[in-house]
Amino acid sequence: MPGDRPTLPPVRLRSEAELARDALSAPLLARAVRLARWAGPQRPVAAGGVLTEPDLRAAAEHLGFGADEEGPGYAAEAWQLAVDTGLIEVQEPAPTAEGAPTAEGAPTAEEGVDEDGATGIATPGEELRLITEGSPRDILDIWLGGFETVLADAAAPDLAEIVDQIGDDGEIDLDEIDWNPEEEADFLDGVLGNLYLLTALDEEDAGRAVPLPALAAAMIVPEDMEEPTDDILEEISEAMVRLDDQFRMLEPTGLVEYQPVDEALIEEVDGEGRFPETAGSPSGSDPFGPDEEDVSRYGMVRLTPLGVFGVRNRMLDAGIDAPAVGDLADKGAEVLLDALPGHPETAARAEAEQWLARRTPDAAARELLAAARGDDTSAPLRRLACQQTLSLVGDAAEPALREVLDDRHLGGLARVWLAEHAMPDVPEPSEEMVFWLTVDTIAAQLAAEGDSAELRELVRGLVEQSGSFFDSAWRVDHPATAEVLEAMGRLHPDKKTAKEARKAAFKARSRV
Secondary structure (H helix, E strand, O other): OOOOOOOOOOEOOOOHHHHHHHHHHOHHHHHHHHHHHHOOOOEEEOHHHOEOHHHHHHHHHHOOOOOOOOHHHHHHHHHHHHHHOOOEEEEOOEOOOOOOOOOOOOOEOOOOOOOOOOOEEEEEOHHHHHHHHOOHHHHHHHHHHHHHHHHHHHOOOOHHHHHHOEOOOOOEOOOOOOOOHHHHHHHHHHHHHHHHHHHHHOHHHOOOOEEHHHHHHHHHOOOOOOOOOHHHHHHHHHHHHHHHHHHHHHHHHOOEEEEOOOHHHHHOOOOOOOOOOOOOOOOOOOOOOOOHHHHHHHOEEEEOHHHHHHHHHHHHHOOOOOOEOOOOOOOOHHHHHHHHHHOOHHHHHHHHHHHHHOOOHHHHHHHHHHHHOOOOOOHHHHHHHHHHHHOOOOHHHHHHHHOOOOOOOOHHHHHHHHHHOOOOOOOOOOHHHHHHHHHHHHHHHHHHHOOOHHHHHHHHHHHHHOOOHHHHHOOOOOOOHHHHHHHHHHHOOOHHHHHHHHHHHHHHHHHO
8 A cells, every 4th residue: 555645544524614513502612602792891800810709600690500519610611711712802900100001991000909809801802703703614713722722721730739739939849740741731632532543444433432441541551461460450540530530621612522430430449549340340351341331430432523623623733644535526536546545435435426526427537547557556456446436426437438448457447337337338358358357456455455354255256266267367467466376375275276376476476
């Protein structure tokens, strides 16, 4: 397979309009918007732009959390998001120098702090106007800004731990709170990256939540470790507790859907810092496979479509090649055919459909066929991708396929397409063309999937259909003939037949 193929498979994104609706309905942003409107035309705020105690209670009441003891906390989080994203603008106390401008309604330094602790004013920001008047992209940019803020907060240690470790000099001893900012941010990014990759690789199963133990173990357990050690299991448990807190913070952004760890399990974490050894516990012998009936107690998470968009945006900002379905729609056929073999099946079909939608059937078929020619090592895989893409093209492509019936690279492929579309007067292929197409097809399968079970069955079927297959196959004028015959020798279960294949491969190499 081509070495420059993206390392990440493409994802299918919803339209910007759909994603913007998801962003606006995300609980945290929806609350922030409500508070930004509630704050108008202006509202006194305490130092740092936070709400005064009376207004914090009023904000919680406005959001419908008046009877909830966590209400002020929800209101404070929403208010902070509104400030961070520009939905609310804060004006600090005006300078006291003679002639300096003052913010209308804001107390000056000479006036001091009012009885509720207000030192400045907050007004609806320019971004609030974009919520109703801006484009879907404007709304998504606001959401992305808020998501980045919450993500940074999620990777930070508990505030109480920080306060406890402030020294006499006012500095924070990071060693004492066992927190490395870069490592923590990288770990959370890695977890989100794994969720993203799972979604991209198995789109049909993207709606299934991933167990928290599996996510933690995937980040911690070395690939070559058969049985996790006690230290590794303790590390997994600690990571799960940390991730539980982080996903609880991230869920209101709309990034993930999360079923938290059972509180009873967290309380039962023993003195070794590990979850209790119960059936299905991640601290058992298999941290990747808790029993199905217990697994949900340990937390379940999945990226939402908005979350896929958000994580991909972070990857792009970091310089990672994170393609999306549709990126190739305006590219040439050679780019499309090089990329499709690396896509998951559903994504490959969607990408091909979007590419075809930009062209007429006849023009698309001619461009695809021209790009499929060649004797280079990637050519068989291109022709396989060409054949799969042409299967989506209607009968209007018939003239283009008939034009290449005598082409050594494309004649067999064209006959297959014409037969599958029940076209009349399809000429019989020569024996030489049949063998060439067979070698080309096996070469493509080898490049795409290696020695797969499907290829093993294909090899067995070919030999059964033609007892003298190897007598003719070694003469085929195809660059991959020897490689294909060697593979057939590996794959065929009959020792005698496998030996015939290896001898034919030797003859093919000697002929060259």
